[in-house]
Amino acid sequence: MVHVPRRDGPPSVHHVAARAGVSLATVSNVLNHPERVADSTAARVHDAIAELGYTPNRNARVLASGSSRSIGLVVMSLRNSLFSDMVNGAQLAARKRGFTLLIASSEDDLQAQGEHLAYLESARVSGILLASMTESRDQVELTRRHGRPVVYVNFAPTTVDACSVVVDNEQAGFLAAEHLITRGCRRIGFVSARAELQPVALRRAGVLRAIAGHPGVELVDIDAGDIDPPGGTHAGSRIAAMPADERPDGVLGVTDLLAMAVVSELRAAGIRVPEDIPVSGCDHNSVAWGGAVPLTSVTMHGAEMGAAAVELLLEELTDPMHVHRAVVLGSELVPRESTLGRAGAAAARTATPSDPRRTEA
Incomplete structure (x- = not known):
């Protein structure tokens, strides 16, 4: 029979050690450095903790260790x-x-x-x-x-x-723009704001790289004022109000929330997405995956x-x-209805995305 020290208050680490049949150092390792303890020993200690209802004094441990x-x-x-x-x-x-x-x-x-x-x-x-x-x-x-x-x-x-x-935010912008170009877009509206933000600047650089590789494709910068939905609503209404021959034939939102708001404004104005204007996002926000027109975007991992x-x-x-x-x-494009239409998106879903490419410097 295992002897457990007398208890006049809450169980202590001494009671746990006695119940598990291990040293105080072993209990300490289980609590603080579990990688140093064999699984079977750790299981005995955890069983003892559960049986006794022991709760580590985390404040004391913090003060002791710094x-x-x-x-x-x-x-x-x-x-x-x-x-x-x-x-x-x-x-x-x-x-x-x-x-x-x-x-x-x-x-x-x-x-x-x-x-x-x-x-x-x-x-x-x-x-x-x-x-x-x-x-x-x-x-x-x-x-x-x-x-x-x-x-x-x-x-x-x-x-x-x-x-x-x-x-790779630069690659994310490149992939989204390249996708719109392969869909036949030649006048791409880039809806963005807060150019001082690193991800925004890098995504725009990627968009410019994609456009540079396709003579005849041009970029139309559309300042949304902010990267949240109200900015997209403002940008979408401006695009919808443009004469048809001046309007972008493809739109890329630097964030999915911007792009999603643009889609809503275009459809409210009777402009079809993607038949009239394909729209892509760029940061794979799950909020934009559903709805009437699920949004094409780029994985962020x-x-x-x-x-x-x-x-x-x-x-x-x-x-x-x-x-x-x-x-x-790395980033991968995830095409959906906002650029492919329902039938095209259904076909694209059969493709399996690759694992994220990882590099270190």
Whole structure:
């Protein structure tokens, strides 16, 4: 019979060790470094924890170690499925390594982002993943001076030496524009805004590269004012009001939300999509996949970005020889009804998308 120490209060780590028949160090490893413990031993410890109802004193562990087995993730917005996918991928990767993920959304507000970073520091996270649309240099350098590494997600830093994971946004713009060109479009309306944002600038560069390869194809820049749906509504109404001989014969929204709003405005004006004007998005937002006209777009691989960022962060935490790297994931076009029509989209669905192409620098 296993002797369990006397209990006058909540179960402690000593009770767990006694019930599982292991040392205190083994219980500590199961809780903090599960990769160091054999599966069978870990199972005994977890069974003991469940039987006793033991809850680790995480606050004490944080104060003792100076950091916790948690990772912070600050995203620009959770309204775009790219960032939701990123959260899911990062959370799964973190759990596999014995870490929890603390999530915050800045809603594209730099001050709010700084407040979230400060809060995550106070929670003593081990490191932070930052999915911002800007470099946020001052905030990042302050966080790193306090001893917490930062990995950029969906943004490639140019003045901060740090790891990053991005999708190839230039390739995304190229693929979307090339697709419209192969559909016969020769006057492509590029609906965008906030050219200072890195993904926007890179996608436009890709569009220009595609057009440069096809003499006779021209670009019509249409400033939406913002990258959210109201901007698309404004741009769509302007396109619909153009004389037919001046109107773009294909439209590419720099975001799916812009493109989806354009589709709605064109159809309300009696302009058929895609028969009169094919429309494509560029960031694979799940909000735009359904509806009356499911939107053609380009994959962003948010889950893969989140998982890769976690791995880079944990490598930086554990490897004294760590060298900062930039991981770039490829993009693939996903054609749907907004450019192919219903019959064409049904045929395209039989094709299987490839795995994301990954390069590192």
